Amino acid sequence: MSYFTSPEFLRVLVLGLITSLHMTWRRLVNQLVPVPYLDEFFHVPQAQAYWLGKWTQWDPKITTPPGLYIFSYMVNSVRDFVSLDFKPSLNEWRSTNVLLLYMLLVALYILTAVERKTVSHESILQREFSIILFPLIFFFSALYYTDLFSVFTVVLAQIFWSAGTSAKGSSKFLYQALHLAAGLVSLATRQTNIFWVAVYLGGLQVLESVRREIGVEKLHDPPVSEAYFEDVPTTSISLGQSAFILVPRLLLDLWPQLSLLGAFAGFVAWNGGVVLGDKDNHIATLHLPQMLYIWPLIVFFSWPVLLPQFVHLPTFRQRLPRLSTTLVILTLMLVTVNLNTIIHPFTLADNRHYTFYVFRILRQHWLLKYVAVPVYYVCACLVLGALGGPTTEPRRPHQSPSRVLYGDETVRVSWVLVWFVTTSLSLVSAPLVEPRYFLIPWLTWRMAVPEYIPQSSNEESKAVSEKKSSSGHGPLAPRSPTSLQAILRVAASYSNAIELTWYAMINLVTCYVFLYRGFEWPQEPGSVQRFMW
Template sequence: MSYFVSPEFLRVLVLGFITSLHMTWRRLVNQLVPVPYLDEFFHVPQVQAYWSGKWSHWDPKITTPPGLYIFSYGLNSFRDLFYLDFKPSLNEWRFTNVLLLYMLLVALYILTAVEKKTVNHAGILQREFSIVMFPLIFFFSALYYTDLFSVFTVVLTHIFWSARSSADGGRKVLYQALHLVAGLVSLATRQTNIFWVAVYLGGLQVVESVKHQIGPDKVHDPPVSEASFEDYATTSISLAQAGIAMIPPLLLDLWPQVSLLAAFTAFVIWNGGVVLGDKDNHIATMHLPQMLYIWPLIIFFSWPVMLPQLSYIPALRTRPPRLSTSLTLLALMLVTVNLNTVIHPFTLADNRHYTFYIFRILRQHWFLKYAAVPVYYICACLVIGALGGATREPRPVPPQKSQIRLLYGHDTVRVSWILVWLAATSLSLVTAPLVEPRYFLLPWLTWRLAVPESTPVPVQQSTAPARQIKDSSHGAPASRFTCSLQAVLRLAASYSTALELVWYLLVNMVTCYVFLYKGFEWPQEPGNTQRFMW
């Protein structure tokens, strides 16, 4: 009987539940949206042209390379072996992303194993479940869009890079070659993946190679949970000084990433730009506020992930930057909003996307876009703080030592990772004039994979009256309200993974329902149903 209540069995039940929801979503989309919708209007005719053998045909409105179409062609060619007179319809092309969702789930498990990430084997829920239920992934898994194949190829490239880290000799060269091949496939799917398969992984490789060459103790790279704002500048200088002194061996380790950068550069020169088609509406523009929008987006989707760092409130007082630093950053954010806010015409012209309504609110009064700046800053602090793991209450230690202990171990995120992630995220976002939630998908995914799987340590209940409980930061009595809030946060933090999955289920239920059943018509296009989507 114990077998049927084991974590493994319960995980199978959860996966079965997720699969049933996904199949229902796919079935309803095919029933209620039987014709190509929005970007499918361009993608489906293009892949149909390839299926008909018209390999020279190309729709000039398509901005991304044909990686998804070629993958779909190969997949349906394999299916064609088992069917008589197989003629792919919209349903079959959409099936590509249905399959890719489960391929992504497997790839995420492989990445966790290769990176030797900490896994709570006794727990029922795992982060891979939450990732495949992430609204931007789940929603587009039933449509013929490029996002899932793009994410899958980036994760696949990351697997080969991570596998190389623990290999040597011929196996190392093999994994590097596979990294290059997977990276090229990723670039053939979406050009901006260069920042993840080359810049991001290249930055991580530089950090790893430098530490391996001179020793990790000789590089200033503290854990995020112990770092001050000044540590970010110190770490940058420390890595740069060490890296410059060992450029030849670094290039030997970086040859897959350098090759990908060379291939991307050659493509841009040949194409005369990054995007393939519709170049007039996709001109690269300096758009720095994109690096402000990402923080509330991550908080909206992943607020349960923030709960472990709130498991002991007094510890938070040691994490935010100093007042002078905070004021400086806020001032820079205000200047960025004032001088560089870019609103693409598509954003204000298409009321089918949720960003239309967000920017309409921000444009109602000139003050609102500045009032949002403190929100951006607080969200950024929480997102970075989540990488420090959970906090735990003080234990008896000598007075001269810190009384706040932070949980971090094998999965500790260090300052160098933040620097690399910020560089890749900035490069992928700040040149895009259009604000689309899908553009933030890979930055969110890499951040989510880096968040330590830590759980707050249970705290023994005190028998002393609430008025006698001390705030460890100032020695002042804590109020009953503070104690109650702390207890609620600690309880919520212990169920953060479950809350994350439930939150994604709720968001998906609402957005999928609105897409399917709350369509509307534009006066200029009577008879055509328009649908709300990300």
């Protein structure tokens, strides 16, 4: 194989293309939007105040802690050290997120290595490329928003937690201390990160400790691909009983997460609430439909990731929930929509955000919000089903069982429980629906979905030969798959490329609309308003 056709070289080309697109986006934003826009109107002056040494100055309209401003101060201080007469402008503050995009890319690679996830070294389009091109990450990387730093700190905390699970002695304590430090930085960026650096990683730590002390085989914790709805409460009870007898050990293993929870509780007591400023418009409210909206959002963005479920349709049909389960969940969803649908005034008042138009459609007729319920359910089944990995033809008794790997283990019901609980806690208290709120839930889900590695032609031939010999009809060829099945199989084998292309198309449209399809409000003539997430 020539070096110029090797996967390593082609990966460099793909990353170069992504970098070129990103730098073009950044340059155009700075050229066409030379003044702070929307939330930048609050973030930039606050960062500028810190740069001028006004550490006690605070804009009461800002609701999140100052982590990003302090990080930006540190980055620009380095630039000030090597440059004469350095004066940060809007461009320099925005460049913080440019740096963070590539720091996030490196962190994702490290996380994959530390967790020893199964990846194809022959794969050119690795999932890290798709993540940094994900529209909500790519779009805000050119603006001075807090999202990239928030995501980066959560990934950093997970790196240290994961490294600590396999370490011992003083090394383990060091990684736990680093996890605590990264978690505190994450909390200083966004308050809701407490659910990801403490609750989510704490839940994973409980699973890790219980499996290590009790053994996976003694727990009721089936793989997602083999689970039914009733396995959810059974797994919860099994884990609860096992964890109860290990409480002293768990307290030792969970000290970083418990310390983070304690620090967060202290902040809430000192601040008189979770939100720093503008408390009147950001009141915590029970908003259960948030856990309905997340499923179509993930499907919209990540439908290519779902394609490997359809590699073998008979197996896919076996994974679908039972009718009784479907009826129960649909009923609960309908009740939730009927009793707890909340539409924040900001959503209806600001036509610059895409959510404004989504909810305008849902409000055109009172029945539409109920018609959407089956869509929520189907999307949820597909999103959770993707964690079971690609469907495969059932193995014969004499063959070894197949396993879909996530690190060293299959994705099990227990992980879904931890992820679902954490996602619920982080979303259901927010009355405002913003796509950015779903960013970390999407990221943790995306990193957990097993990578689909198509069989090579030699493996397929071997599988066909085994099928012939086991059936006793060697001369007869097996029944060829249907045209639909063949199309789905080919589409699944190119799911990474389709995902990357899909994200590039979304970015092309949304970035173009933001830059070149501005409009004016009658009450603010001369001020350009721009569409954005």
